[in-house]
Amino acid sequence: MQGALSGVRVLDFSEYIAGPYAGQMLADMGADVIKVEPPHGDFWRLSNMIAPSESRGFIGVNKGKRSICIDLKREESRELVRRAVLRSDVLLHNYRPGVAGRLGVDYETVSALNPRLIYVENTAFGNAGPYAGKSGFDLVSQAMTGIMAYEGGSSLPRSIVTTAVTDISSGMFMAYAVASALYQRERTGRGQRIESSLFAAGVAIQYRPMLSIESADREARDALLRDLDEGRREGKTYEEILGERRPGRAVGASGPYYRTYEARDGYMVIACLNNRLRRAVRDVVGVDDPRVEGEEFAVFSLETERTQQITAEIEGVIATKTVAEWCAIFDAKGVPCGPVRLSAQMFEDAHVVANNLVVELDHPVVGKIKMANSPLKMSGAETGAGTSSPALGQHTRELLSELGFTQEDVAALVDSGVVREWRGGE
Numbered sequence: 004m005q006g007a008l009s010g011v012r013v014l015d016f017s018e019y020i021a022g023p024y025a026g027q028m029l030a031d032m033g034a035d036v037i038k039v040e041p042p043h044g045d046f047w048r049l050s051n052m053i054a055p056s057e058s059r060g061f062i063g064v065n066k067g068k069r070s071i072c073i074d075l076k077r078e079e080s081r082e083l084v085r086r087a088v089l090r091s092d093v094l095l096h097n098y099r100p101g102v103a104g105r106l107g108v109d110y111e112t113v114s115a116l117n118p119r120l121i122y123v124e125n126t127a128f129g130n131a132g133p134y135a136g137k138s139g140f141d142l143v144s145q146a147m148t149g150i151m152a153y154e155g156g157s158s159l160p161r162s163i164v165t166t167a168v169t170d171i172s173s174g175m176f177m178a179y180a181v182a183s184a185l186y187q188r189e190r191t192g193r194g195q196r197i198e199s200s201l202f203a204a205g206v207a208i209q210y211r212p213m214l215s216i217e218s219a220d221r222e223a224r225d226a227l228l229r230d231l232d233e234g235r236r237e238g239k240t241y242e243e244i245l246g247e248r249r250p251g252r253a254v255g256a257s258g259p260y261y262r263t264y265e266a267r268d269g270y271m272v273i274a275c276l277n278n279r280l281r282r283a284v285r286d287v288v289g290v291d292d293p294r295v296e297g298e299e300f301a302v303f304s305l306e307t308e309r310t311q312q313i314t315a316e317i318e319g320v321i322a323t324k325t326v327a328e329w330c331a332i333f334d335a336k337g338v339p340c341g342p343v344r345l346s347a348q349m350f351e352d353a354h355v356v357a358n359n360l361v362v363e364l365d366h367p368v369v370g371k372i373k374m375a376n377s378p379l380k381m382s383g384a385e386t387g388a389g390t391s392s393p394a395l396g397q398h399t400r401e402l403l404s405e406l407g408f409t410q411e412d413v414a415a416l417v418d419s420g421v422v423r424e425w426r427g428g429e
Contacts (some may be wrong), residue, residue, distance in 0.1 A: 006033015011185065013037065014087055015068065016096040016108060018045045019276060020141065020167045021125050021201060023064040024174030026095055029181060030067030037087070038070040046277045049299050064174075075106040088113045088120060092194075093181055097125045100136045110196050120194040121184045123177050127339070129200040129380075132357030139201060139339040142261055142274040144169035148205030149346025151263070151272075153212050159263040160270050160343040173204035173378070180379045187384055195383035203378030206360045210375070212346030213361070217371035224347050231345065235268065259314040260284055260295075263343065264321040270343035271326045273333060283336040288320040359387070366391040367425070399424040 011034040015026035023038075023045070030036040043049070048061045073080050084107060088094065094113060096103055103109040103124070110122045127139030134147075142162055145151045150168065151160040180197045188194055206213060215224060260275040275281045281295040290313050294300060321329060326342045333340040349355050350373055362376040377387040399422050403413045416422045 006031075008182075008185075009033035011035065011093065012091045013093040013095060013181075014039055014091045016094065016098070017125065018097060019047050020060070020064055020170035021173040021204075022095050022097040022123075022177070023047070023061075024171055025123070025125075025177035025181070026068060027064055027066050028174065028178035029093070032182075034093075036068040037091075038065060038068040039075075039087075040070060040072050042072060042074050043298060044072070046298075050276065052299065075108070081107050084108060085116060088116050091117070091120065092185065093121045093123065095123045095125075095177070099126065099138060100130060114194065114196070118193055119188060121181055121188065121197065122194065123181060123197040123199070125173055125177055125199045125201070127200060128202045128354065129198060129358055132354040134202065134354045137334065137341075138337055139341065140261075140274040140276055141167040141170045141201060142272050143339050143341040144201035144205040146263070146270075146272045146343045147341040148202060148209070149212060149344050149349050150205055150209065151343050152345045153209075159265060162263070162272075168208070169201040169205040172208045173199055173201050176204055176207070176378055180381065183384070184381065191383070193383065195381055197382075198380040199378055202354070203358060203360055206349055206355060207375040207378040209346055209349075213349060213373075213375040215350060215373040216366075216369050217373075218369060224350075227345070227347050258310050259292075259317050262314075264318060266321050266324060266326045266329055268325045271321075271329060272341060272343065274339040280338055283338050284317075284333070287332060287336060287338075288317050290316045290320075362387060364389075364391040367394045367397060394425040396423040396425040 008029055011029070013026055013029050013034050013036040015022065015036050016039045017023055017026065018040075026036045026038070038045075044056050045061060045065075047064070048056045048058055050058050050060055052058050073083055075084070088108075094108065096108060098106070098108075104112075110124075113120055114122060127143065128134035128137050130136075139147075145162045145168065146160070148169070151162050154161045154163060176199050177197070180199065184195055184197060215221070260273060260281045263270055263272050273284060275284055278295045278298055278300050281292075281300065285292050285295055292313055324332075330340050330342065344352075350361055355361055360376050360378065361373055363371060363373050366372050372391060374391075379386045399417070400410075400413050403416070403422065404410075408416070413422070413424075417424055
């Protein structure tokens with residue numbers, strides 16, 4: 004028995020978690036997923052290796068694939084890529100804006116070769132809005148979409164560490180978008196471009212925090228944001244502002260380079276998952292850490308006491324400037340970073356608005372609501388539902404009618420209790 008996507012070939016240029024997880028989901032459905040890696044391999048291979056060029060993290064998101072190692076910076080690689088594109092159905096990547104073009108795998112180039120190709124790009128923040136082009140990993144997305152603050156805790160804002168929540172959800176969104184685009188291609192004969200981002204996924208998965216019911220939540224949300232603004236002006240801490248829901252200290256997978264810090268006026272995160280980024284942080288804050296030389300990073304190679312000392316040194320430096328000042332400094336060095344945000348701030352966030360990540364709908368029972376929109380953009384199809392969740396039995400009559408039942412038949416089915424229909428305010 005073949006998988007549902009048997010016969011579909013996927014070129015997976017992505018690294019770390021989100022893109023690879025999408026490719027793994029497609030492989031689980033029977034697709035032939037080709038993992039295209041640079042000479043040193045996906046950087047996720049090199050994090051806390053359990054064997055040469057193998058790590059638990061890498062193994063966990065690349066099941067069912069075949070691997071090819073190509074140096075895309077070499078001109079000779081272009082013909083390899085060209086032939087692969089001509090024989091493929093899907094291309095996945097998570098390069099920062101501009102990198103795909105330099106490597107010859109940008110949408111314009113590959114779609115001209117293969118108009119049937121479905122091209123999926125995942126970035127930290129997408130290609131529109133004030134955060135476009137900014138670098139980031141899962142921790143940054145958790146901070147900037149409100150997830151961390153919502154988690155609560157006892158000290159610093161706490162991230163979800165049991166899974167890379169925005170990475171994994173972004174990968175799932177990409178996989179289902181690919182499946183949708185493949186279906187549409189069967190009808191149109193053409194591929195298309197799909198965009199997603201960790202930020203968009205972080206907004207979309209917050210089905211509770213990112214649901215604002217006008218009649219019930221507006222006053223509470225406004226009060227929370229008012230308390231936040233007033234508390235900041237009065238110099239209060241997050242603990243004092245949020246009361247019992249105090250954000251907690253996160254112990255990241257990369258020691259002091261992937262965690263929350265308290266700046267002079269609030270909380271922020273830095274998220275470094277390779278040594279180039281860790282060296283940038285080290286040089287900016289002026290600490291001595293021999294672990295960040297070379298490409299492999301073994302987080303436990305220094306004793307706990309020294310690791311804590313390095314962390315304390317960075318904490319002391321971070322506390323001397325504001326969140327905005329540090330973000331400007333780290334952004335200039337390409338270090339993924341961002342302020343810790345509240346979910347309630349997302350509804351009016353300029354980047355959320357620019358990317359249409361929140362939609363206002365009319366619910367048949369509770370009235371006006373705002374909630375997360377689809378995090379995906381497809382060049383050949385609309386995304387995002389235009390209606391709220393239905394009331395129980397709201398569409399019973401029209402659906403039965405579409406199945407050929409007469410109104411008399413429907414009435415009899417309702418009267419007998421076989422089906423149930425919604426009767427407005429009853």
